Amino acid sequence: MDGPDTLPGRAADTSPLQALVDLGHAVASTARFEDVLALAAEQARLALGADGLALARWERDRGSLRTLVNVGVAAAGHGRFPAQERYAVAEYADIIDFDGRGGVVYHRGPGCPPEALALLERLGRESVLSLQVQASGRQWGEMFATTRRGGRRFGQADLARAREVAHIVGQVIGDAEQLQQLSRLAYQDPLTGVANRRVLDDTLAVWLTADGPGATVVLCDVNGLKVVNDSRGHEAGARALLAVAGALAPA
Numbered sequence: 001m002d003g004p005d006t007l008p009g010r011a012a013d014t015s016p017l018q019a020l021v022d023l024g025h026a027v028a029s030t031a032r033f034e035d036v037l038a039l040a041a042e043q044a045r046l047a048l049g050a051d052g053l054a055l056a057r058w059e060r061d062r063g064s065l066r067t068l069v070n071v072g073v074a075a076a077g078h079g080r081f082p083a084q085e086r087y088a089v090a091e092y093a094d095i096i097d098f099d100g101r102g103g104v105v106y107h108r109g110p111g112c113p114p115e116a117l118a119l120l121e122r123l124g125r126e127s128v129l130s131l132q133v134q135a136s137g138r139q140w141g142e143m144f145a146t147t148r149r150g151g152r153r154f155g156q157a158d159l160a161r162a163r164e165v166a167h168i169v170g171q172v173i174g175d176a177e178q179l180q181q182l183s184r185l186a187y188q189d190p191l192t193g194v195a196n197r198r199v200l201d202d203t204l205a206v207w208l209t210a211d212g213p214g215a216t217v218v219l220c221d222v223n224g225l226k227v228v229n230d231s232r233g234h235e236a237g238a239r240a241l242l243a244v245a246g247a248l249a250p251a
Contacts, residue, residue, distance in 0.1 A: 033176050033177070034081055036172060036173070036176040037055055037068055037173070037176070038069050038071065038081075040055070040169050040172045040173065041054070041169075042071045042072075044145075044166075044168075044169050045071050045072050045145065047161070047165050048145050048158065048162055050072065050129070050145035050146060051146060051148045051151060052070070052071065052074030052125075052145070052146045053070075053071050053145045054067050054071075054074045054078075054144045055067070055068055055069050055133070055142070055144075055169070055173075056068065056087070056142045056144065057140060057141040058089075058139055059086070062086070063088060064086045064088050065086065065087050065089060065092075065096075065141060065142055066085065066086045067082050067085040067086070067087075068081070068082075070082065073148060074144075074146060094113070094115055095113065095115050095116045095128075096130040096142060096144070097131050097132045097142070099132075102131075102159065103129065103130065103131040103132075103159040103162050103163060104129070104130050104131075105127065105128070105154045105156060105158060105159060106119075106120065106128050107126060107127035107154060108120055108126055108127070108153075116128070123146060124149050125146040125148065126146075126147045126148060126149050126150060126151050126153055127147045127153040128144065128146050128154070129144075129145045129146075129158060129159075130142060130143070130144050131143045131159075131162050131163065131165075131166040133166050134167075134170045135173040135174040136177065140173055140174075143162075143165070143169060145162070189245075191238055191241060191242065192242055192245035193245070194245050194248070194249060203215075204217070220248075222241065222244055225241070228240055
């Protein structure tokens with residue numbers, strides 16, 4: 001990630017949980033959704049005392065969880081922003097908090113279910129903590145925290161704090177998604193998804209400065225669109241515009 005892992009101007013002795021709360025208030029100042037996720041994940045990791053933490057979004061149509069960000073040791077071998085890291089919910093349903101049980105914790109030792117122990121062995125971890133994340137009143141995904149092999153263990157006592165952390169993370173994600181949607185409305189045509197006149201004006205204002213790279217602007221028109229709308233209806237006209245946008249968009 002290009003951005004920082006901590007909020008600018010934050011004192012070194014400020015609690016990670018308070019830093020996560022502050023992140024929720026300052027989310028509007030972060031441009032990229034990925035940066036917001038990484039900041040939230042890192043502060044959540046610190047607040048929980050975890051060695052690694054991942055945030056995964058629920059993909060309902062696939063029946064899977066897709067990891068969007070890994071921080072700490074979780075990023076080793078997987079990447080900070082994995083492109084295609086998915087897990088079938090059915091495969092892990094018994095050892096993650098997907099059904100909203102208020103969080104689950106597993107660690108090595110007597111009483112650890114075989115499937116959870118197998119997961120710990122595969123990951124090389126001492127303990128795992130899983131908690132559902134709610135954003136904007138819906139089930140958004142999962143927060144999955146781990147500790148190193150031989151390190152501290154998560155226990156049931158950690159769940160209360162983890163629920164608080166997951167709640168704040170969900171608020172941050174909800175705010176970031178709303179800002180992302182507003183940004184799309186401000187800079188994209190709602191029908192075709194292509195950049196609108198505002199993007200053109202802003203881009204040319206930069207490119208056509210004395211130090212800018214310059215630009216060549218090509219204007220084109222969709223001939224006969226009014227005829228299509230009048231004779232076949234606006235839905236047909238909308239399909240025509242989508243086809244033109246698809247033809248003009250870079251591959």
